Amino acid sequence: MTTIIFKAIEKCIANCVYCEVIKRKQNIVMSYELLEIIFDRINEFLEANPQENIDFTWHGGEITMLGVDYFNKVLEIQEKCCKNTKIRIKHLAQSNLLKISQEIIDVFNKLGITSIGSSYDPISNIRGLGKNRNSLKYNTLFFHGIELLNKNKIPFGIINVVHKKQLENPLSIYYFLSNMVDNFAFNKVYFFSEDRYGLNVTQEEYADFLGAIFPIWLKQRDRYHVRPFESFYDIIIKNKGDLVCENAGLCAYRWLYIGPEGNTSHCGRSGDNEMLSYGNIKKRKLNDILHDTQRSQIEKRQDVLISTECKGCRFWGLCHGGCMIDAYDIHHDFIHKSPNCEWLKIFIEKYFEPILNVKLDLTSDKEYTNLMRCTTNKNKIICE
Amino acid sequence: MANVLLTEKCVRSCPYCFAKEYMTNSSVEEILKWEDLIYIADLFESSNEKHISLLGGEPSLHPNFTEFILYLLKRNFHVNVFTSGIMSEKILLKAKENLRTIDPEQLSFVCNINNPKDSLKNEFQKVKKFLKVFNKQTSTSFNIYKSDFDLNFLIDIIKEYQLKPHIRLGLAHPIPGANNFFLKINEFKVFAKRLMSFFNNLENNEISIGLDCGFVMCIFSDTQLGKLFKLTNNRLGFSCGPAIDFGPDMSVWSCFPLSNIHKKSIYDFNSLKEIYDFYFNMNKEIRGDKIGILKKCSSCSFNKRNLCAGGCTAHLVDIKNFIV
Amino acid sequence: MDKYIIVSPYSTTVIDKFRERQFVILVNDFDNINEILECVNRNNFLVSIQVNLNSSLSSIDFNEKWDNVPLRIVVSDLGDYLTFHKKIDLIRKLNILFYFPINKIDNFLNIQILSSLGINCGFIISDGQLLDWGKLSELLYYYMYSKSKHSIIEPFDYIIQNNNKNDIFNNFVDYNNVYFNDPDYYIHIDSEQNISLSFENSKRNIFLDIGIDNIDSAKETKQYKNIIEDRHKHFIINHPCSYCPGWRICLGKFSYCLRSSNGCIEFFTELFNSKYILNNIL
Ligand code: SF4
Numbered sequence A: 001m002t003t004i005i006f007k008a009i010e011k012c013i014a015n016c017v018y019c020e021v022i023k024r025k026q027n028i029v030m031s032y033e034l035l036e037i038i039f040d041r042i043n044e045f046l047e048a049n050p051q052e053n054i055d056f057t058w059h060g061g062e063i064t065m066l067g068v069d070y071f072n073k074v075l076e077i078q079e080k081c082c083k084n085t086k087i088r089i090k091h092l093a094q095s096n097l098l099k100i101s102q103e104i105i106d107v108f109n110k111l112g113i114t115s116i117g118s119s120y121d122p123i124s125n126i127r128g129l130g131k132n133r134n135s136l137k138y139n140t141l142f143f144h145g146i147e148l149l150n151k152n153k154i155p156f157g158i159i160n161v162v163h164k165k166q167l168e169n170p171l172s173i174y175y176f177l178s179n180m181v182d183n184f185a186f187n188k189v190y191f192f193s194e195d196r197y198g199l200n201v202t203q204e205e206y207a208d209f210l211g212a213i214f215p216i217w218l219k220q221r222d223r224y225h226v227r228p229f230e231s232f233y234d235i236i237i238k239n240k241g242d243l244v245c246e247n248a249g250l251c252a253y254r255w256l257y258i259g260p261e262g263n264t265s266h267c268g269r270s271g272d273n274e275m276l277s278y279g280n281i282k283k284r285k286l287n288d289i290l291h292d293t294q295r296s297q298i299e300k301r302q303d304v305l306i307s308t309e310c311k312g313c314r315f316w317g318l319c320h321g322g323c324m325i326d327a328y329d330i331h332h333d334f335i336h337k338s339p340n341c342e343w344l345k346i347f348i349e350k351y352f353e354p355i356l357n358v359k360l361d362l363t364s365d366k367e368y369t370n371l372m373r374c375t376t377n378k379n380k381i382i383c384e
Numbered sequence B: 001m002a003n004v005l006l007t008e009k010c011v012r013s014c015p016y017c018f019a020k021e022y023m024t025n026s027s028v029e030e031i032l033k034w035e036d037l038i039y040i041a042d043l044f045e046s047s048n049e050k051h052i053s054l055l056g057g058e059p060s061l062h063p064n065f066t067e068f069i070l071y072l073l074k075r076n077f078h079v080n081v082f083t084s085g086i087m088s089e090k091i092l093l094k095a096k097e098n099l100r101t102i103d104p105e106q107l108s109f110v111c112n113i114n115n116p117k118d119s120l121k122n123e124f125q126k127v128k129k130f131l132k133v134f135n136k137q138t139s140t141s142f143n144i145y146k147s148d149f150d151l152n153f154l155i156d157i158i159k160e161y162q163l164k165p166h167i168r169l170g171l172a173h174p175i176p177g178a179n180n181f182f183l184k185i186n187e188f189k190v191f192a193k194r195l196m197s198f199f200n201n202l203e204n205n206e207i208s209i210g211l212d213c214g215f216v217m218c219i220f221s222d223t224q225l226g227k228l229f230k231l232t233n234n235r236l237g238f239s240c241g242p243a244i245d246f247g248p249d250m251s252v253w254s255c256f257p258l259s260n261i262h263k264k265s266i267y268d269f270n271s272l273k274e275i276y277d278f279y280f281n282m283n284k285e286i287r288g289d290k291i292g293i294l295k296k297c298s299s300c301s302f303n304k305r306n307l308c309a310g311g312c313t314a315h316l317v318d319i320k321n322f323i324v
Numbered sequence C: 001m002d003k004y005i006i007v008s009p010y011s012t013t014v015i016d017k018f019r020e021r022q023f024v025i026l027v028n029d030f031d032n033i034n035e036i037l038e039c040v041n042r043n044n045f046l047v048s049i050q051v052n053l054n055s056s057l058s059s060i061d062f063n064e065k066w067d068n069v070p071l072r073i074v075v076s077d078l079g080d081y082l083t084f085h086k087k088i089d090l091i092r093k094l095n096i097l098f099y100f101p102i103n104k105i106d107n108f109l110n111i112q113i114l115s116s117l118g119i120n121c122g123f124i125i126s127d128g129q130l131l132d133w134g135k136l137s138e139l140l141y142y143y144m145y146s147k148s149k150h151s152i153i154e155p156f157d158y159i160i161q162n163n164n165k166n167d168i169f170n171n172f173v174d175y176n177n178v179y180f181n182d183p184d185y186y187i188h189i190d191s192e193q194n195i196s197l198s199f200e201n202s203k204r205n206i207f208l209d210i211g212i213d214n215i216d217s218a219k220e221t222k223q224y225k226n227i228i229e230d231r232h233k234h235f236i237i238n239h240p241c242s243y244c245p246g247w248r249i250c251l252g253k254f255s256y257c258l259r260s261s262n263g264c265i266e267f268f269t270e271l272f273n274s275k276y277i278l279n280n281i282l
């Protein structure tokens, strides 16, 4: 399985404080010619690898700004280029829902998009429109979008980015989100560039934020699918389940980012932050990109970490050294552990273990083969 | 069967009163609330107990006396009311209009009658009115607190009013820490003899008796026990609690004499069985290795065979150890 | 969704305009009970007759002939217990749910008495009423944790049933449904054949601009959309209701109470979490 993080547009209607993409203010939309090249490449790859499937994840910018005609064109191109392989392409979508319309939903339907991932922030003026980040307008449009999804019976999930302003009352954030939706995730805020508004949170702060919510979620876990709680709970208690990409330790050959001009990179994060280029898809075959030599470096990272920085760490099975992009940000190379393992350790030690009366010992993957499976679960639509 | 006190108010002041001591310790104004009656009924129902005894004080002084009985009957309980029979015209009329025709299998009264010689005249007039209305549902009860008691007057009343031919005999017990009249252990033999002297009169009138808790076996000869066997309709027992009483403030205790010891809240328990077990163990604990009220109880084979409990626990309580 | 259920006063003209529809008929007395049943069931289905009385339950002259009629009777209180008692056996044979307004404090007890006697009942909260949350919680505790069987108390029953379902598209509970006042299920037609989405709208003459032949298009109307949007208004403005743990059941109905007390939050949270308590989760 390969997941393509597909960015046909970087433009967005919103102006969210922590967005890395929006800072670049790129106005480019992927051309139809390039679309055709990409679907040809996909077809070629799928025909050569009959056991493979592709998750084609539409990221932005804001994908709905591409308009209905654009998606109709995609349908047409896919039909033309991937006649026999199109059933092995699964389209997924990330949208802020502000401009979603019945027409878009209809064309999404034709593409086979049956659920949507979105984001929200209960705190005012973090996500918003225009210079002042008007969240009242943003929220009004967003909830219109939700009404439309409900009407069409399209499930959606929400990612909530945890930042400084959310720390004051974690439970309010949890209740707000759970009142809206059954399926959501907490992600720690990251700044690869400057934290202009003082929104960064420390590892400990983030762990405490999660810890304040965890006991409540635990009671309500049959109703709400909340990451990261659910994956930790499933893996540690139920001995099954999936980890998100940054903790699965298996991302070497799985992901592929394609930007609006055909530039490729490892994944969404690396693409957004302009790290790890695998060249332009116009010039390279999909198979070559997916087997770029840099990827074997990444694969090796696991072997190195388990015998060096992560040696003997009892959280290894849940963490796998974390996301290499984090490591790169600090060390300018990938073969280090992520500093973001701290919150995970604190959360497990301070909250998860005492509350559930368990003690983790996941120093190696051997006994925990289930942990080897990667990552974004298609049924649960949160993809990072 | 457990007992529910509707109110602690009473119309009489009996010298032996076991309830009085308890009652002076709590607010007389306290009456059982509707919500609490429903809670108790739920507890009984979920404990599979179909019998409820209502008592007081004088239960008919509760403003919803009639309503409560009707309510419990509609919930399919068998209701048994312990009353002095002394009621105002108004209360009696309301009770008469609503309760008189109810099947005695569903609703019964136990009227505790003191010897008219020892009580006020107009008190007994009122009792008579009650007996006239509820004769079919009523049996009598008599509390013994001295050894020279009389039962013949009661036999006459039963005949005159055609009451249910049964007398419940209660024994006045000491209430630890209080000063009530009760039958001393050294009077027991005399009492036994006195009781047997009514045998013929009872037998001739086909009136049965029931011995309440605290009577002991070895004060009777084998011949007397044989007669008692007949008089009690083969329901002869020499037991000691726990009786389980619920106060109008939702407190619960083992039985009146022990009401000062380990009074709990009904909400501390989940079922009647839990309550019963708790107080059963408490009684055992109080008795310790004394077993019974007599020295010989500890080696008594009747006790070992559960034929006699060894008298009332209240005789064995050293109140200093228990008063809270 | 299934077709709208029609809520209307007794009018043969309205009823006969429809075929195979479900009806709730509103009346103020018992004069035509059996006639209504017959009339509605001729070509349609009678869901319930709601009788709005201003008098006590005990004053009702119950009739054995109502045994086939689903009745909701709104009474002012229980009235004399002894009179009521004589009617219990007959009431138990009939298909009745009694509603009590809880602006009268005694009705909390009356509801409990009825429920414990196996008679279905419920409570009604008047518009803008400041509630005694403590009393309501006691009733809820009785309803949820009572050790023995008892009849339903609405809207608790509806809430608990629906709160137990995990339906991601209807992940809230609008308990107004039990009052035939849920715009997703009920449509109101008055005696002049005006159509509206709730009792309140009908009272305030807010009618839908659709004909009686066209009632199922109500969901396309502006009014309906306004109602749906209204459900989100608390989130959009970050109102305290949006992060209330009981929102999925209350939907902010008591936000007017928040100025004087936070009792609603505790109450609805308890109700929402009843699921976990009842199912013994953790
Ligand atoms: S928690 Fe830290 S040390 Fe442990 S595996 Fe993760 S990155 Fe390595």
Ligand code: SF4
Residues within 6 Å of the ligand: B173, B213, B214, B215, B239, B240, B241, B242, B243, B254, B255, B256, B257, B258, B311, B312, B313, B314
């Ligand atoms: S202690 Fe035993 S005998 Fe004495 S009153 Fe209580 S139950 Fe009866």
Ligand code: SF4
Residues within 6 Å of the ligand: B216, B217, B218, B219, B292, B293, B294, B296, B297, B298, B300, B301, B302, B303, B308, B309, B310, B311
């Ligand atoms: S237990 Fe005690 S009182 Fe009872 S018969 Fe034996 S010796 Fe007598």
Ligand code: SF4
Residues within 6 Å of the ligand: C240, C241, C242, C244, C245, C246, C247, C250, C251, C252, C253, C254, C255, C256, C258, C264, C265, C268
């Ligand atoms: S319970 Fe109170 S705070 Fe919560 S949603 Fe309802 S009105 Fe708002």
